[in-house]
Amino acid sequence: MSVQSAIKRKTAPEILARKRGEPIVMLTSYHAHTAALVDRHCDVILVGDSLGNVMHGFETTVPVTLDMMILQGSAVMRGSRQALVVVDMPFGSYEASREQAFHSAARILKETGCGAVKLEGGVRMAETIAFLTERGIPVMGHIGLTPQSINTLGSFRAQGREEAGWAAIEKDARAVSDAGGFSVVVEAVAEPLARKITQDVPIPTIGIGASAACDGQVLVLEDMLGLSPRTPKFVRRYGELGPAIEQAIEGYARDVRSRAFPGPEHVYEMKKTG
Ligand code: KIV
Numbered sequence: 001m002s003v004q005s006a007i008k009r010k011t012a013p014e015i016l017a018r019k020r021g022e023p024i025v026m027l028t029s030y031h032a033h034t035a036a037l038v039d040r041h042c043d044v045i046l047v048g049d050s051l052g053n054v055m056h057g058f059e060t061t062v063p064v065t066l067d068m069m070i071l072q073g074s075a076v077m078r079g080s081r082q083a084l085v086v087v088d089m090p091f092g093s094y095e096a097s098r099e100q101a102f103h104s105a106a107r108i109l110k111e112t113g114c115g116a117v118k119l120e121g122g123v124r125m126a127e128t129i130a131f132l133t134e135r136g137i138p139v140m141g142h143i144g145l146t147p148q149s150i151n152t153l154g155s156f157r158a159q160g161r162e163e164a165g166w167a168a169i170e171k172d173a174r175a176v177s178d179a180g181g182f183s184v185v186v187e188a189v190a191e192p193l194a195r196k197i198t199q200d201v202p203i204p205t206i207g208i209g210a211s212a213a214c215d216g217q218v219l220v221l222e223d224m225l226g227l228s229p230r231t232p233k234f235v236r237r238y239g240e241l242g243p244a245i246e247q248a249i250e251g252y253a254r255d256v257r258s259r260a261f262p263g264p265e266h267v268y269e270m271k272k273t274g
Contacts, residue, residue, distance in 0.1 A: 007081045007082055008082070009081070009082055009083065009084060009085075009115065010043055010044070010082065010083060010084040010115075011084060011115060011138075012084060012115055012116045012138030012140075012182040012183075013138075013182065014084070015043065015044060015084055015182060015183055015204060016182040016183060016203060016204065018043075018204055018215065018216070019202060019203060019204045019215060020215065021215075023215065023216050023217070024043050024044060024183070024204055024206060024215055024216025024217075025041065025042045025043050025044070025216065025217065026042055026043060026044035026045070026046055026206055026216055026217065026218040027042050027045065027046070027218065027219060027220075027221050027224075028045070028046045028047070028048040028050060028051075028054075028218070028219070028220045028221050028222075029045050029046075029047065029076050029079070029080075029221055030047060030048075030051040030054070030055055030072040030075070030076065031072070031075055031076070031079065032075045032076065032078045032079030033079060034079070034221060035075070035076040035077075035078075035079030035080040035085075036079040036080065038080070038083070038221065039079065039080035039081055039082055039083045042083050043083060043084065043216070044083055044084045044085075044086055044206075044216075044218075045076055045080055045083045045084070045085050045086070046086050046088065046118065046218060047069060047072050047073045047076050047085065047086070047087040047088060047112075047114070048088050048118075048220065049061040049064045049069065049088040049090045049091070049147075049148070050147075050220050051064065051068065051069075051072055052064035052068075052090075053228075054220065054222045054228060055072075056068075060147065060150045060151075061090070061091060061147050061148055061150075062091050062148065062150065062151065064088075064090040064091065065090060065093075066089075066090055066093045066104055066107065066108070068090070069087055069088060069089070069090050069093075069108065070087075070107065070108060070111045070112055073085065073087040073108060073111075073112035073114050074111065074112045074113070076112075076114075077112050077113045077114055084115045084116060085112070085114040085115055085116075086114065086115070086116045086117065086118050086140050087108045087112055087114045087116075087117055087118070088117070088118050088119075089101070089104055089105060089108070089117050089118065089119045090148075091148040094119055094125075094128060095121075095125075098127060098128045098131035098132075101119070101128045101131065101132060102131060102132060102135060102137070105117045105132055105137045105139075106137070109137060115138065116137075116138035116139065116140055116182065117132070117137060117138070117139055117140070118139070118140040118141070118142055118185065119139060119140075119141070119142065120141075120142040120143075120146040120147075120148050120149070121141070121142070121143070121146060121172070122141060122143045122169075122171065122172020122173060122174075122175045122176050122184075123168075123171055123172055123175040125141070125175075125176075125179075126175040126176070126178065126179040127179070129141065129175075129176060129179035129180060129181050130179040130180055133179065133180035133181070133182075134180070138182050139176075139179075139180070139181045139182065140181060140182060140183050140184065140185060140206075141172075141173075141176030141181040141183070141184035141185065142184070142185040142187065143169060143172040143173055143176065143184060143185070143186055143187070144159045144160065144169055144172075144185075144186050144187040144188055144189040144210065145157075145158065145159045145187040145188035145189075145209075146187070147187075156188075156232075157188075158188040158189065158190070158209065159187075159188055159189050160189045160190055160193045161190060166193050166196070169189060169193060169197070170193070170196065170197055170200065173186070173197040173200070173201045173205070174200070174201060176201075176203070177201045177202055177203045181203060182203060182204075183203050183204040183205070183206055183215075183216075184201070184203060184204075184205055184206065185205075185206045185207075185208060185218060186205050186206065186207050186208070186210045186214060187207075187208045187209060187210065188208070188209040188210065188232075188234070189209075189210045190211075191210070191211035191213055194207055194210040194211045194213045194214055195211070195213035198213050198214055198215060204216055206218050208234075209232060209234035209235075219235060220235075223235045223237075224236065224237060224238045224239070225237070225238065225239045225240075225241045226239050226240040226241050226242050226243075227241050227242050227245075
């Protein structure tokens with residue numbers, strides 16, 4: 001048995017069993033090195049398609065491809081040991097048919113080794129969620145604000161701000177649960193709605209900008225670290241790494257320009273001790 005396989009990763013059924021239990025801690029990661037850090041403290045690591053914004057500077061997640069998700073999903077699997085790794089299905093990889101979704105999700109599971117996929121949509125994706133789960137692919141739903149639909153939504157505004165809009169979002173949550181989804185991300189909805197959904201559905205709700213009423217929380221790592229150029233208003237920053245990184249780069253540039261950069265002695269020193 002390899003060292004890796006001696007450590008048991010969390011599974012989708014274990015996360016499902018956390019409904020109304022200990023809150024589920026989830027963060028995004030796209031790289032092996034941040035995955036190793038996140039893995040020590042989180043139950044779930046999401047390889048989100050937000051990597052399109054964070055890593056690649058795209059305005060939206062629409063341009064993200066299946067190959068990009070598989071590449072970064074594999075890196076996160078290499079960097080982590082105990083968390084359930086969930087990889088986002090990118091726009092265009094699952095909406096056309098249940099079969100298209102199965103082929104894409106199967107590629108993600110086979111090529112990354114992750115434990116589940118996430119896809120956006122409730123009622124409209126229910127058949128697909130059932131098709132995947134019946135065929136051995138655990139699915140996390142994503143309702144409320146669904147960023148891949150930006151071109152039909154028109155903006156990244158919070159959803160369900162008026163009570164009149166709540167019923168549709170509640171139906172979405174119920175649809176994900178009835179179809180066999182093991183949990184559902186609820187993005188940018190008002191607290192009373194998030195609370196109602198959390199009470200009503202038997203699967204864990206994982207909130208992002210949806211209040212503490214949910215069964216767990218997720219944030220984009222770079223947003224909470226103060227590394228993203230634009231951060232949604234609801235994000236609490238737990239660090240301000242942007243200025244710290246810039247300070248380090250400035251120090252390096254200053255050393256190089258003033259020829260204070262460590263010389264060969266330093267390198268030999270490192271070789272001796274390393
Ligand atoms: O892509 C992502 O990072 C996400 C989270 C914002 C939930 O879907």
